[in-house]
Amino acid sequence: xxxxxxxxxxxxxxxxxxxxxxxxxxxxxxxxxxxxxxxxxxxxxxxxxxxxxxxxxxxxxxxxxxxxxxxxxxxxxxxxxxxxxxxxxxxxxxxxxxxxxxxxxxxxxx
Amino acid sequence: xxxxxxxxxxxxxxxxxxxxxxxxxxxxxxxxxxxxxxxxxxxxxxxxxxxxxxxxxxxxxxxxxxxxxxxxxxxxxxxxxxxxxxxxxxxxxxxxxxxxxxxxxxxxxxxxxx
Numbered sequence: 001x002x003x004x005x006x007x008x009x010x011x012x013x014x015x016x017x018x019x020x021x022x023x024x025x026x027x028x029x030x031x032x033x034x035x036x037x038x039x040x041x042x043x044x045x046x047x048x049x050x051x052x053x054x055x056x057x058x059x060x061x062x063x064x065x066x067x068x069x070x071x072x073x074x075x076x077x078x079x080x081x082x083x084x085x086x087x088x089x090x091x092x093x094x095x096x097x098x099x100x101x102x103x104x105x106x107x108x109x110x
Numbered sequence: 111x112x113x114x115x116x117x118x119x120x121x122x123x124x125x126x127x128x129x130x131x132x133x134x135x136x137x138x139x140x141x142x143x144x145x146x147x148x149x150x151x152x153x154x155x156x157x158x159x160x161x162x163x164x165x166x167x168x169x170x171x172x173x174x175x176x177x178x179x180x181x182x183x184x185x186x187x188x189x190x191x192x193x194x195x196x197x198x199x200x201x202x203x204x205x206x207x208x209x210x211x212x213x214x215x216x217x218x219x220x221x222x223x224x
Contacts (some may be wrong), residue, residue, distance in 0.1 A: 004152075031209045043201060044153065046165040068147050094209055097143055097166065100152035 001026045004090050006101035015080050015110055023088030024070045031094045033064055035073045036087040038103065044087055047073075077109045091099045114216035116202050121204045121224045122141050123192055130221045135204030144177055144214060145201040146170075155203055159185060160207060192223045 005024045013019045033050035048055065048070045050062040052078075063076040071090070077083055085103040092099065122172035123129050125132040135142045140161050145153035152201070157167045161182035174192075179185040187197055199220050 012121075015209065019158070032211075034212050036212075043217050046212040046214070049210060049212060089213075097155045097157065097158050097211065100145075102152045 003099045004101040006088055006104045008102055008105055010105040012107045018076045020072055020074045021086055022070050022072050023101050025090040027092045029071055030090045032091045033071050034089045035062055038087055061097040075099045080108050083108045114202055114204055114214050116216035116219050120220045127192055128190045130186050131200055132186050133202030134184045139204035139206055141205045141207050143203045146188050147199045147201055174191055189197055194223050197221055199224045
């Protein structure tokens, strides 16, 4: 099993739709979880951390399910500008470098 | 602070040549990471430093690759005897140590080996 796995997509959704991505991780000792956004030919940018209790930032909600070892990202009221690749990043255990998934591509269509 | 800076932005080199990339992290961050990314893939970890100490190297990092962070500030990544398979985006990132601190990436150096 790969350390971090994501559905590559693409997810093609209309403006205003709600879309959710999952990311599974293999190591039960993982402690740090993040979602990054990457635009074409640009560097990844931190979107949000993922906390055990779940967290929200505007239209974005991140959740962690330790029992099933996955994190999720929910985007409500999708905008055209949300079109990008969304990368999840997880560490193997405390104080180790982040391992990134391959990313999920989202296209929001007018 | 202007974030993480990488230089050059693009590098085209002939197979067999040596190349060196530079990364200037955010000054308050004592951790610095190098990743490599190819089309359709996520960033792959190469190595990282805490201050000047290199704490981990990926098994992906062949002996043609070497990284340094001599004074705990900027870092260099050198690739000797480049091969076509080295063509990729080389990303540098920095962070504070500890759980919960995300990384800030630089714009990357795009290497093309011809």
